[in-house]
Amino acid sequence: MESREKKINIGVGFVTGRKHFKNLIKMYVNNWKESGLIHNPNIAIHLFIAYDLSYTNTAIDDYTITDLQILKMLDYIYYLDEDTVSNEIKMLVEKDIITLDEAKLIFGRGYAMKRNAVLYFAIKRKIDYLVFFDDDEYPVANIKINNTILWKGENVLLTHIKNLMYADITHGYHCGYISPIPQIKFNSELSEKNFVFLLKQ
Numbered sequence: 001m002e003s004r005e006k007k008i009n010i011g012v013g014f015v016t017g018r019k020h021f022k023n024l025i026k027m028y029v030n031n032w033k034e035s036g037l038i039h040n041p042n043i044a045i046h047l048f049i050a051y052d053l054s055y056t057n058t059a060i061d062d063y064t065i066t067d068l069q070i071l072k073m074l075d076y077i078y079y080l081d082e083d084t085v086s087n088e089i090k091m092l093v094e095k096d097i098i099t100l101d102e103a104k105l106i107f108g109r110g111y112a113m114k115r116n117a118v119l120y121f122a123i124k125r126k127i128d129y130l131v132f133f134d135d136d137e138y139p140v141a142n143i144k145i146n147n148t149i150l151w152k153g154e155n156v157l158l159t160h161i162k163n164l165m166y167a168d169i170t171h172g173y174h175c176g177y178i179s180p181i182p183q184i185k186f187n188s189e190l191s192e193k194n195f196v197f198l199l200k201q
Contacts, residue, residue, distance in 0.1 A: 007044040009075075010037075010161060011127035013118035014022070015111050016135035019062050024135055027068050028157075031139040032175025035155040043161075044075040048130075050114040050121060051081065085117050107144055129164045131157060 014021070027046070032038050032045065035112040055090075065077055089103040098106070106116050115132065121132045139156050142149050163170045186192045 008161075009044045009046060009126065010157070011046045011048055011122040011130040012048070012157065013017045013115065013122065013130055013132045014135055015050045015052075015061065015114040015118065015132070017052035017058060018135050019053070019056055019058050020063065020087055021049075021065070021135055024138065025065060026067065026070060027138055027140075028074055028133070029073050031155070032157055034067060034153065037158055037160045037161075038073045044129060046075055046122075046125065047074075047077045048118045049077065049079050050118050051079070051113070054109070064161075067084060079124070080114070080121060082118050088117075088120075088130070129161060131160045131164075131170075 014025075017023075029038070037043055037045065047065075049063055051058070051060075053059065060081070063079065065071060065074075071077075071086050085107050089100075089107055092098050093100050093103060106120070107113055119130060119134070133156070139154050140151050141154050143152050144150075186195065
């Protein structure tokens, strides 16, 4: 077996507060398996989960992955709860690496701060690439073929990994909808074709 040092360590970050989170992870991990990432000996996938119990009144169990099939397919899962982040802040302040005020700026409350925590722990764990996914988007997209709507799997993580070889930051509309979905009545002044063109700009 290859040594861990030769692997590309991919971090996937989720900042979440939704009860359906484990179903979302199951779908993503199966998507990574289908796209060949899971069984690629040169890639290690690390999950970073920063969760918020107050957002929809959830419990720790709503985020703790216990499905053995899923656990076997991931290299490591990091759970970033309030205690984990608080202990890290305490250590950083005690060692005079940052001040308490600086810690509050970086690791304060809110989802942006939770993303900061994911980024910090990913750097600490020597993750090569970090990709964030929202907890309300799935790796599928609907497409219209012959007046029928079909659901198509999207290789979102694989696409990011391929392009991160040439860029520091990648982003894009690989799946999901624009939120909120705009309510637009198409007419001669704004046709559906022109609207699609504007979205792609």
